[in-house]
Amino acid sequence: MPRVAIIGAGLAGLSTAVFLDHLSRARQRPVDLTVFEESNRPGGRIRTFTRDGYAWELGPESMLAGRESLNVLLSLAGIPDLVEYARPEAKRRWILRDGALRQLPSSPAELASTQALSKRGLLRAAAGLAAAPLKAREDISVDAWFRRVLGPEATDMLIQPFVSGIHAGDSERLSFAASFPRLAPLTEGRLALLRRMARKKQGEESGVNAIPYPPATKIKRGMISFRGGLETLPRSLAEALEGCIRYSTRITWVRKNDAGKFILATLSGEELEYDVVIMALPANAAAEMMAELLPRSLDKLAGINFIPVATAHLAYTRQQVEHPLDGFGFLNPPREKRPFLGALFSSELFAGRAPRGNVSIRVFLGGANDPGRVDLLDDKIIELAHGELRGLLGVRGEPAATHVHRWREALPAYELGHLDRVGAVEEEAARHWGLYFTGFSYRGIGMPDVIDDAWRTACRTAALLKW
Ligand SMILES: Cc1cc2nc3c(=O)[nH]c(=O)nc-3n(C[C@H](O)[C@H](O)[C@H](O)COP(=O)(O)OP(=O)(O)OC[C@H]3O[C@@H](n4cnc5c(N)ncnc54)[C@H](O)[C@@H]3O)c2cc1C
Secondary structure: OOEEEEEOOEHHHHHHHHHHHHHHHHOOOOOEEEEEOOOOOOEOOOOEEEEOOEEEEOOOOOEEEOOHHHHHHHHHHOOHHHEEEOOHHHHOEEEEEOOEEEEOOOOHHHHOOOOOOOHHHHHHHHHHHHOOOOOOOOOOEHHHHHHHHHOHHHHHHHHHHHHHHHOOOOOOOEEHHHHOOOOHHHHOHHHHHHHHHHHHHHHHHHOHHHOOOOOOOOOOOEEEEEOOOOOHHHHHHHHHOOOOEEOOOOEEEEEEOOOOOEEEEEOOOOEEEEOEEEEOOOHHHHHOOOOOOOOOOHHHHHOOOEEEEEEEEEEEEHHHEOOOOOOOEEEOOHHHOOOOOEEEOHHHOOOOOOOOOEEEEEEEEEOOOOHHHHHOOHHHHHHHHHHHHHHHHOEOOOOOEEEEEEEEEEEEOOEOOHHHHHHHHHHHHOOOOOEEEOOOOOOOOOHHHHHHHHHHHHHHHHHHOOO
């Protein structure tokens, strides 16, 4: 029976394990599967903290449903019934412009009446969209691409806050092709060619495309979470894996022995032998244990930088907040020079996240443009966030409850050259039969991307084992 080790029980490791377990059962090919996790809980960055009737997300707040891999994952975990959709009002978002909140258009029809852009900025963006697609021969930054297509104002007001809100990144340093893979084919040229070649190579090598998704309950497109919060997802995946997970077990290095098997060392000194190793931990943590297996591309793996983010939850009674909080939240463009990235009306997105009559607002600080802010003391962060909410949302009095969480390495930055960096790591990893890298460091930072990649990794493993 082949022995497969997955390192990391975040969403990537758990999803890969559940998919692999499914493929092994469906094809009646038993596998000895172990997931190693250094902490004592599943979920990695997905964490729901509950206190005094509040359910606060410390990592991701919600995810976008609509992809087949997610449908399959939720069906395998037995939780389609636990899916909760965000309230319809959550489509409404605001942006800070000249110190006041302006509603963003939620559809092309609303674009003409938006106050987020001036008439001139709007016309420039519309003209750019109507023009022929911009072709890029080289990797080009997010900022440069949108500046050329939509113009400076739409880039400053819509793209930069979106990028600092989602990626916490600096749009001048992030790679457009890596950060917006669905738009990237528009650029054609060298990058698109590389991408097509990589897809073809993977398909040929693994037969991935030959494995159809199993039947699953269809989860309709939309912003979702789960009853009990997002952490319900990793907890359910861990339950479905029934005893395959070894918690509180840190892997310190991975090598190969003379027989060509992988040897994993744990912090407590065990050395364990495996046929296949799936690295489902962040790139910088993976780099620490790859010195022997990836001597040439180690610096590329270690060179994927991580961005710090702090998140503060502030709870108030409903009467304390003048703003109706009838939306998702708001983003701050860097040019507004405010001390935080944006805020989510977190208690208003899904039911049951705050005691009746109370609301909770989540403020984000830090990011690539302001990393030092994450190191402020809790009291200072709360004071700063409360001060901003007072001015922007008409909050009165003091918060009834607060919580601060810091992610010193919240999100990977897909900087210029990211695709080449990942390509170099994959190329060297391919020299070792059965070594894979998955998770949000490589091919998409959002949870749906992570789940897609987990399915692909499970299929590649199944094909390798000739299931
Ligand atoms: C603040 C924040 C907000 C976000 N918001 C959203 C959002 O709204 N929507 C969305 O789709 N995505 C969001 N994301 C991204 C989302 O959280 C990630 O896509 C996803 O959780 C990454 O999963 P992962 O398994 O790749 O990594 P992780 O969750 O980091 O899991 C890696 C696991 O590996 C373990 N590990 C590390 N080193 C070792 C070792 N040596 N040995 C054993 N185990 C080890 C870790 O303990 C961890 O459990 C957000 C992320 C953050 C930080």
